Amino acid sequence: MMILEYEAKDLLRSAGVAVPDGSVIRPGARALQAAARRIDSYPVAVKAQVRSGGRGKQGGVTRANDVAQLRAAAKRLFATTFGDEQPAALLADPWLVIDRELYLSVTVDGAAEGYVVLYSPRGGVDIESGAPPVRYPIGVPWRFRTHELRAILEPVEKDFQVRERVIALAQRLVETAAARDCTTIEINPLARLASGELVALDAKVVYDEWGHFRNRDIAEQRAGIRRRADRLLKACLDMQHMYVRLDGDIGLISGGAGMTMAAMDMIRRYGGRPACFFDCSPGPTSTRGYRPAIAMLDADPQVKVILVSIFGGGTQMQRVATAMKENMPMRRSGKPVVFRLDGTHVDQVPGILATFGARNHDCLEDAVREAVKLARRA
Numbered sequence: 001m002m003i004l005e006y007e008a009k010d011l012l013r014s015a016g017v018a019v020p021d022g023s024v025i026r027p028g029a030r031a032l033q034a035a036a037r038r039i040d041s042y043p044v045a046v047k048a049q050v051r052s053g054g055r056g057k058q059g060g061v062t063r064a065n066d067v068a069q070l071r072a073a074a075k076r077l078f079a080t081t082f083g084d085e086q087p088a089a090l091l092a093d094p095w096l097v098i099d100r101e102l103y104l105s106v107t108v109d110g111a112a113e114g115y116v117v118l119y120s121p122r123g124g125v126d127i128e129s130g131a132p133p134v135r136y137p138i139g140v141p142w143r144f145r146t147h148e149l150r151a152i153l154e155p156v157e158k159d160f161q162v163r164e165r166v167i168a169l170a171q172r173l174v175e176t177a178a179a180r181d182c183t184t185i186e187i188n189p190l191a192r193l194a195s196g197e198l199v200a201l202d203a204k205v206v207y208d209e210w211g212h213f214r215n216r217d218i219a220e221q222r223a224g225i226r227r228r229a230d231r232l233l234k235a236c237l238d239m240q241h242m243y244v245r246l247d248g249d250i251g252l253i254s255g256g257a258g259m260t261m262a263a264m265d266m267i268r269r270y271g272g273r274p275a276c277f278f279d280c281s282p283g284p285t286s287t288r289g290y291r292p293a294i295a296m297l298d299a300d301p302q303v304k305v306i307l308v309s310i311f312g313g314g315t316q317m318q319r320v321a322t323a324m325k326e327n328m329p330m331r332r333s334g335k336p337v338v339f340r341l342d343g344t345h346v347d348q349v350p351g352i353l354a355t356f357g358a359r360n361h362d363c364l365e366d367a368v369r370e371a372v373k374l375a376r377r378a
Contacts, residue, residue, distance in 0.1 A: 001209040001221055004049040006091045008205035012185075015176040017169065018199045022093035024049075027078055035092065036067050043095040046073040047202075052083025056125045060087075063095060096199065101189035103127050104166060106173040108183045112137035115177060117149065117170045121157050123189035136170075141178040144171055165198050166190075181211030181218060241280050241293055248273025249304040249375050251297035253290070255280050255312060263309045266364060272372035275303045280310075290323050291330065298333035304378035305336050307371040309364055312343035321352040321360075328356045336374050340367035 003011075009019040025035040025046075048060035055061060060082050064070040070092065077090055103123035109116040118133040127133075134156055136149045149167050157163045173185050184206040191201040212219040242257070250272050254260035257279055264274045280293055297303045310320050320341055328337075340361045341349050349360045361367035 001207045001218065001225070002051045003205050003207065003221060004051065004089065005047065005203060006049060006089065008185075008203035009091075009200065011176070011180065011182075011205055012187075012200050012203055015172055017172060017187075018197060019203070020093040020096065020199060020201065022091050025074055025090040025092060027088070032071060032074055036070060039070070039092060041094070042066055042070075044070065044092040045095050046070060046077065047091045047093065048077045048080065048082055048087040049089040049091055050082045050085045050087050052085050055082055058082055064092070093201075096191060096201070097194060098189075098191045098201070099194050100162075100192040101201075102162070102166070102192060102198070103133060103188045104170060104173070104190045105133075105184065105186035105188070106170065106177050106182075107186070109137065112139055114139035114143075115141060115174055117174065119153060119157070119166060119170070127188060138174060141174050144174050146171065161196055162192060162198070165196075169198060181208045181215045182206065183208050238292075241278065243279075243296070244277035246274050246276055247302075248275040249302055249378075250371050251275045251278070251300065251303035251306045253278050253280055253293050253297070253306065253308045253310075255310045255315065259309065259311055263307065263364060263368070266368045267307070267372065270365075270368050270372045272368070272375055275300065290320075291327055294327055294331065294337075298331055298335060303335065305338060305371045305374045307338045307340070307367060309340045309367060310343070311341075314344070316344045317341045318345045318348035318352060321349045324358075325352055325356055328358075338367050338371045338374070340364050 006022065006024050009022070013019050023035045023038045025032055043063050043065045046062050046064050048055055050060065059080070060077065062073045062077070064073050074090055077087055080086070101123040103118070103120040105118045106115055107118065108114065115138045117136040117138065120127065120130065120133040122130050134152050136152050138144050146167050149170060150163065153163050153166065157166065176182065177185050182205055184204065186204040187200045187202070189201045191199045193199060207218045207221065209218065209222060212222050250267055252260065252263055252267070252274050254263050260277055260279045264277065267274045278293060280290070294306070297306050308324065310317070324339070337358065338361070339353060339358055340363070353360050361370065
């Protein structure tokens with residue numbers, strides 16, 4: 001669960017990390033006037049508060065040299081959509097003079113069996129085009145050792161002062177991530193000012209949604225998402241489905257994050273474009289369980305084909321197939337649905353699917369090829 005930049009900076013500020021003293025701007029003329037009164041000096045960086053990536057390259061960050069430019073920037077940004085999301089707020093940060101841009105993050109990594117620290121002496125919007133960040137796998141937070149990270153940083157960061165400050169900051173981020181149920185804390189860029197101070201110029205924080213029962217911040221974020229969701233998305237969230245909208249035309253219903261990502265990769269491999277990351281891993285086997293997922297993809301005008309790829313050991317495939325059979329007459333859309341079900345009692349699946357004119361593909365590759373072919377024809 002990703003939070004907005006200004007919320008992420010509030011979290012970092014509470015942990016003792018230096019962040020710019022910015023002002024949050026809400027929609028409306030009065031809110032803009034109130035925010036303008038709080039700004040002591042110009043220029044400022046006006047930034048759209050959205051969860052989608054690539055905001056800077058889409059014009060979501062602009063410079064305002066005075067109040068008039070601030071008003072013009074606010075009007076434009078509030079009217080712009082970034083990755084299917086319109087900003088609910090803007091952040092006006094002081095325009096700082098930067099000596100260097102660095103990259104620092106802490107994230108959960110399966111290979112590390114816990115947290116890993118990532119650092120690059122070069123940050124900014126084009127971080128992906130340079131050399132990959134160096135990695136310090138920690139695992140559990142109490143395994144953090146300053147001398148180990150120092151040895152990893154020495155070959156890539158020649159500035160002794162920067163290196164030591166990064167080590168101290170990385171340890172603070174690891175402790176914060178563990179204490180606040182964060183799966184990712186990313187600072188990009190981490191700006192080095194002429195004074196030598198390191199400031200988090202931008203920040204991305206991802207909460208572990210399943211920590212909501214013990215973390216009030218996560219519980220409130222979770223409740224807010226459900227309040228803002230439309231009827232179909234709310235139904236999917238109530239079923240514990242995980243949904244992320246992408247820019248393709250093949251709607252994917254899958255089980256488990258690994259299987260979902262494998263199916264998405266295969267769609268791209270065969271020349272298609274996934275329309276979503278739709279993980280139904282809680283394993284619904286009733287009509288009610290899958291109904292909101294199918295209805296949501298049927299209602300999406302960008303989705304041309306639906307691919308259902310479920311693999312299960314504990315999940316019985318004949319129950320999944322029966323749920324699909326019961327859902328098909330309820331659909332209002334004629335979009336084709338391609339099936340690949342595999343696992344326990346899969347031998348019963350072909351007969352069930354045949355009752356409504358569908359067939360089960362023997363392997364994921366065949367199902368993906370069929371889905372891509374149908375999407376191209378649509």
